[in-house]
Amino acid sequence: MNVTATQGLRQCLELSWRCIVKIRRNPLVLADVLIGPAVFLVLFVYVFGGAIQGSAQDYLDYMVPGVLGLTTLLATMGVGVSLNTDLEKGVFDRLRSLPIWRAAPLIGAIGGDMVRQVVAIAALLGFGTLLGFRVRTDAWSVLAACGLAIAFALAFSWVWVLLALVMKDPQSVQGLGALLIFPLSFASNIFVDPATMPGWLQGFVAINPVRHLMDAIRGLMLDGPVARPLLWTVLWMAGVVLVFVPLALAAYRRRA
Amino acid sequence: MTYAIEATGLVKRYGDVTALNGVDLAVPAGSVLGVLGPNGAGKTTAVRILATLLRPDAGTARIGGYDLRRQAHEIRLIIGLAGQYASVDEDLSGLHNLTMVGRLLGLPRAEARRRADDLLAEMDLADAGGRSVKTYSGGMRRRLDLAASLVNRPAVLFLDEPTSGLDPAKRNDMWASIRALANQGSTVLLTTQYLEEADHLADDIVVIDAGRVVAQGSPGDLKRRAGTQTLDIRLVDPSRTAEAAALVAAVVGVEPARHRTAGHLSVPVTGGALMPAVIRRIDDAGVEVAELALRLPSLDDVFLALTGHTARTLEGTTT
Numbered sequence A: 001m002n003v004t005a006t007q008g009l010r011q012c013l014e015l016s017w018r019c020i021v022k023i024r025r026n027p028l029v030l031a032d033v034l035i036g037p038a039v040f041l042v043l044f045v046y047v048f049g050g051a052i053q054g055s056a057q058d059y060l061d062y063m064v065p066g067v068l069g070l071t072t073l074l075a076t077m078g079v080g081v082s083l084n085t086d087l088e089k090g091v092f093d094r095l096r097s098l099p100i101w102r103a104a105p106l107i108g109a110i111g112g113d114m115v116r117q118v119v120a121i122a123a124l125l126g127f128g129t130l131l132g133f134r135v136r137t138d139a140w141s142v143l144a145a146c147g148l149a150i151a152f153a154l155a156f157s158w159v160w161v162l163l164a165l166v167m168k169d170p171q172s173v174q175g176l177g178a179l180l181i182f183p184l185s186f187a188s189n190i191f192v193d194p195a196t197m198p199g200w201l202q203g204f205v206a207i208n209p210v211r212h213l214m215d216a217i218r219g220l221m222l223d224g225p226v227a228r229p230l231l232w233t234v235l236w237m238a239g240v241v242l243v244f245v246p247l248a249l250a251a252y253r254r255r256a
Numbered sequence B: 001m002t003y004a005i006e007a008t009g010l011v012k013r014y015g016d017v018t019a020l021n022g023v024d025l026a027v028p029a030g031s032v033l034g035v036l037g038p039n040g041a042g043k044t045t046a047v048r049i050l051a052t053l054l055r056p057d058a059g060t061a062r063i064g065g066y067d068l069r070r071q072a073h074e075i076r077l078i079i080g081l082a083g084q085y086a087s088v089d090e091d092l093s094g095l096h097n098l099t100m101v102g103r104l105l106g107l108p109r110a111e112a113r114r115r116a117d118d119l120l121a122e123m124d125l126a127d128a129g130g131r132s133v134k135t136y137s138g139g140m141r142r143r144l145d146l147a148a149s150l151v152n153r154p155a156v157l158f159l160d161e162p163t164s165g166l167d168p169a170k171r172n173d174m175w176a177s178i179r180a181l182a183n184q185g186s187t188v189l190l191t192t193q194y195l196e197e198a199d200h201l202a203d204d205i206v207v208i209d210a211g212r213v214v215a216q217g218s219p220g221d222l223k224r225r226a227g228t229q230t231l232d233i234r235l236v237d238p239s240r241t242a243e244a245a246a247l248v249a250a251v252v253g254v255e256p257a258r259h260r261t262a263g264h265l266s267v268p269v270t271g272g273a274l275m276p277a278v279i280r281r282i283d284d285a286g287v288e289v290a291e292l293a294l295r296l297p298s299l300d301d302v303f304l305a306l307t308g309h310t311a312r313t314l315e316g317t318t319t
């Protein structure tokens, strides 16, 4: 490699910083992650809550960790959109003509998106608390849950990187990405207990990585079992990274 | 002679389209090469390959002595690229665009800032530096893009149609900037569709058409090749263009170029002596002439002669 590790890291940070500067210049780009969690919570807890489970409080406690996973997953969409916009507008050409670490533009985009993750989580926990959500464990467990959600989102971001590199425009990146996120989130235990689902769907839920993430987050926040779902989640994250990082890098090289 | 850019047999295909079909280039260090060609000639493709953004399907190149395939990183250290479409981040300010490039190149924060300020001033953008690039005009974007390509003080600079979209005053400013860079010792490869521009800026010109080099030489050379004068012929009946062209070719010895407007031919001649002979021959054949004019050849005549309808016959004799 022609770039030392420190140089490479500094380049990634500089490119992540660019995303933060953009947010400072136009805070409205955070609207989706600020308002999204509140909308989800209100919709699910008050619209479906009564129909789904006995007490509204129980369902709120069930849903806050659920929406936590969902919003971090949805926030990763920013990676795909911003990367694809860079490609389309030629910013990528500028970056690629510079003597920097090849992967820095990709990692920089993922790093910059972490701001959105953090904002999404803060908005969700704040609004959830306002509605009456109470953690049943301690602050450390909540932090661990947030960290796990962000780590999962980081791994999942590589799927978006791949999409951004192979698709023609941001709209199709978003479209295809949503098509991927919806089954992963709805055919899981985010919203309801999968016990009511038909057998074949339960089979999918059993292996769905989002379901394991959910179990781990709920375990951490509501004092349930953590070890097993955590192990599965980490294995899934490793799997996603192992498959999608090489694919994304190959697509990046081919686009060159 | 040391060459800053040396390319041999560059080929690039996009599916069925052959964008470059064996292009050779040799640019001596410190000189300015103008790559001239119509839309779709392959100019951008050539620039992107030489600037390490695109891999050629065949051929080799050395930039500043570094091999294009094996030493891309070394090449990126010494080149600057201003592409055909400004590659700047619209959501950032002009200043931040430049400091970001400086930081990515490893400059300390203060120095990146100083370099950015200098370049903004040089490009007449000092007042707009803090504004979002979204609010810039097309010409301002181009100048910012050029500034971004200069942050590392490149030894070799690639400029893809640097003046397209600029008004005449800004075009002259851009010319002055490019000439100043060349005087400081940078090697410049610029593409253009305007012969006037190549004539103004370039020490050497390479004319490419459909992915091939169809002519090369100094601006003076190319003018000479088109004859010392140009004979313009307009026919009354455009349907007899082919017939008239054959008659003219028989007299002058060069196939005339056909303009896009039907019935309009141009042919390079040396001196006015051939004019009466051409008139006589056409007249004898009963082809009516609406207008006949002898004028000094513009570089556009060279262009048309070398890349126009008759490019293929000229190819053998001129390259």
Ligand SMILES: Nc1ncnc2c1ncn2[C@@H]1O[C@H](COP(=O)(O)OP(=O)(O)OP(=O)(O)O)[C@@H](O)[C@H]1O
Pocket (backbone or CB within 6 Å): B014, B017, B018, B019, B037, B038, B039, B040, B041, B042, B043, B044, B045, B046, B084, B193
């Ligand atoms: N990504 C691509 N996919 C398919 N064909 C392409 C692609 N890029 C260029 N081409 C084709 O390659 C040929 C050369 O294109 P190129 O952009 O190099 O021309 P150019 O000389 O820069 O033209 P212009 O003056 O319009 O900028 C054209 O026929 C073009 O359609």
Ligand SMILES: [Mg+2]
Pocket (backbone or CB within 6 Å): B043, B044, B045, B084, B160
């Ligand atoms: Mg072009």
